[in-house]
Amino acid sequence: MLLTGKNIIDNNFSSLGEETFRAYDPQTREYITPEYFEATTEEINKALGKASEDFEYFAGTSHFQRAELLESIADEIQKLGEILIERAMQETALSENRLQSEKSRTIKQLKLFATVLYETTWLDIRIDANDEGLDIISRKDIRQLHIPIGPVAVFTSGNFPLAFSVAGGDVASALAAGCPIIVKAHPSHPGTSELLAKAVLNALNKCNLPSGIFSMLHGASHKVGQELVKHPLLKAAAFTGSFAGGKALFDLAMQRKEPIPFYAEMGSINPVFFLPGAIHKNQDKIATDYVASFNLSVGQFCTNPGISFLFDNDDAISFINKICSQTQAAPSGAMLSTQIENHLKQQLEKVEKVTSCVLLAQGDAPDNYIAPALYKINADEFLNNELFHEEFFGPVSFLVMLSNEEELFRCINALKGQLTAAIQMEEEDQPLAKTVIEKLKFKVGRLIINNFPTGVEVCHAMHHGGPFPASTNPLFTSVGSASIKRFLRPLCYQNFPQALLPEELQNDNSHHIWRLVNGNFTQKSIKNEF
């Protein structure tokens, strides 16, 4: 499959601009063909214009049509075969195994949203029918469901070239909701993005859906993303990436004449708490899993356990020995991009200047690879130095040594908002664990016991988000079926004749969908005999 390097707008390949860039192979340190064309203002306008034009049609498609589209995209990605994995490996230096499993996850996500569309709990149907004679009742006939919000921009992530990319979770959830998409492709893997975009286009064409529903724009500079977020026809945006990037775009979205929801997932330091009983009883497995977790895919996960807390006692000595030797033996790797590598190196230079911070262990790494590194600090350093509250995006973790529980609680209070927090515990740790959980729950989106945070399950109950700065809106998840809620808004129908109501709100409920009727969940029809 030939890569064109062009933007995809309205089913056409478009290259109106003069600025171009190329992808970069982090392993060979060479640029890769073809040239990719930065989208121009004219192209951005066209993509938004078409998305807006086709929105009403797409919003009116049945849930079955949208489910078919998602399944068709999954099929087309499957059909791409090895070329997708090869190009992604070249552009990201991620391993074949990792990318194969990411591809499976991408397909699973698309299919999950198809099943979500076949049922309808996400519509959050509420009916206060004035004929049911219940206690809390409206004097008028009021019915509500959710409708798509409008054209959505998706800023794809650098570290998940498939699962948080052109056909990733944000796109799947927004398409499921009925929103046209404008993808801003990540400049570090434009070829992978083009392959995926063609799969989406093929699916759209097979499903006879209008071409304005999906566009993909390229841009290595910030300009394309900024113009996209400021465009008056855009109604919401989703972003996965760094705090600096997410916050800058969030600010632009809020400063618009019409502010729009901007859902940014910006990573965090994901604290891990090693409770004494666990370190006493189970330190071998914990040491292995911890070091594996912070080194997975060269540590390039937003859920990377970047900081951990350990009580300074006899068990700690042998545990530290174990995590040190595991770290020394852990594999090194090339990072996703030189930009990411340079940022990490700058952070580590600052770390070296902190006198109380000790490098406990470091792995080996050939040229161009980054070695795993484990550092030790004390609680005071964590409490007083902003540096250790920053995300280190890479195979690095800091161990904070604690003298007592009071220090632990002070450290928890000092935490910023986090995606996750994990507790390693045994039965005898329960009293302390309970206190720790009560304090942590107001700081994080996901609490974990005896797992590590990497590996975000795609399911109904997952929450991938958390209080700022982990995300810009702690009420919403970017992973799992609940992520569709980001792109839907309530619409209320008052005093409508049956014939003008959407099918899901009519008295007859022959599809047996779940509805909150006068405050009670039911799959029954509403009696129509008054």
Added chain:
Amino acid sequence: MLLTGKNIIDNNFSSLGEETFRAYDPQTREYITPEYFEATTEEINKALGKASEDFEYFAGTSHFQRAELLESIADEIQKLGEILIERAMQETALSENRLQSEKSRTIKQLKLFATVLYETTWLDIRIDANDEGLDIISRKDIRQLHIPIGPVAVFTSGNFPLAFSVAGGDVASALAAGCPIIVKAHPSHPGTSELLAKAVLNALNKCNLPSGIFSMLHGASHKVGQELVKHPLLKAAAFTGSFAGGKALFDLAMQRKEPIPFYAEMGSINPVFFLPGAIHKNQDKIATDYVASFNLSVGQFCTNPGISFLFDNDDAISFINKICSQTQAAPSGAMLSTQIENHLKQQLEKVEKVTSCVLLAQGDAPDNYIAPALYKINADEFLNNELFHEEFFGPVSFLVMLSNEEELFRCINALKGQLTAAIQMEEEDQPLAKTVIEKLKFKVGRLIINNFPTGVEVCHAMHHGGPFPASTNPLFTSVGSASIKRFLRPLCYQNFPQALLPEELQNDNSHHIWRLVNGNFTQKSIKNEF
């Protein structure tokens, strides 16, 4: 009951500041005692500090305890008796009937949230248990519910001194969620606010709940509200009022180091569409209801039908005659404040300069009262003059005359985001109504047929909100049981032993609460036999 004029913080009456202001009687045009003390920075810090201190405790109370609190507040308001209505009449010039019905609504709202707490659908419980053997399943045990977001500021409205005030819908929903409240009392009815705050305090004390859960701050200047929104311990805010006020505070909330959700409901022009069949068959009733709706409580509703659309045909002539005579006969009244009155007068001065705008009818009004007014413009004027897209907060409505359906559709496309749109129709209008509905649904939060928009039912299915500028977040309602969602966020538990899970997430479900288990709604327990 003696009014103190003081701020209420931590169960104490506090007056540290030197700035004071008094309420104003819009009927007599005189200031009313006592002096009210503007909250100082120290007082704001104290209120937030206490709220933050008591948050963990309040979040941990049972739903039954919170339901009891809401019911107790309702009882205490009931007990206030006539003094509440008398003071509110004096401060707002609203009629006794209107205020009595608003009091009932306030009590109904509190009790609605108590019933919401007795069931638990608002927790949005999701469980992906790895022992259920279903198809889309998590490899890990993942469970989710919603928790309170933290201390919430409530900016009360000027036009609803009871129902959107100190113990109104925002406060009821945030307390139900488990969030401590800091109320910024509206400076036009501080006495009414103090009476209500005492009712809340009494209820808190009777329920043995800590005093940091509720504070009320006074301020006639913008300073108190601004400091409140910028305070780092605040986690969310709700506002009902003008676009200028809401948008200014929204901007501050977004510019914080940690941006927080700011839910502002800012009113709109609530278009009404008179379809030909309805005007042919039912013009008497429609004329009466329309004029009554835009004049209700001197037109001071965010759902006031400020603009209406009518096809220029033979039926229109008699209809216009009817609405003119109704308008002339409609009662006048004193407005809530001189500020509101002056703003309306300034807008009407601008209207008088628009040459194509015709004053169709005006009622009589004694000194200090505002007379109902009905104006006529053509579609071009509506399409090209920003003035007619502004909310006129008062007894004023504009009739837009349409030559044809194409003009109607252009006018719909030109509408900004609205709280509501209403259609007056008969059976024969259905084809046109269908098209109008399809276009309107992307512009509004609530669609209404053959009712007028004033009168927002407090129920489960109500959506009171809409696309910007009607509100700052179209995903949430400020009226009805769904408004609790604004103050809750998801929290996910991964791989937790049963003993450490919140009761609602444990396998055993002996309270039969609704849960989404592996994607299916059920009230059953989870089998625990693997």
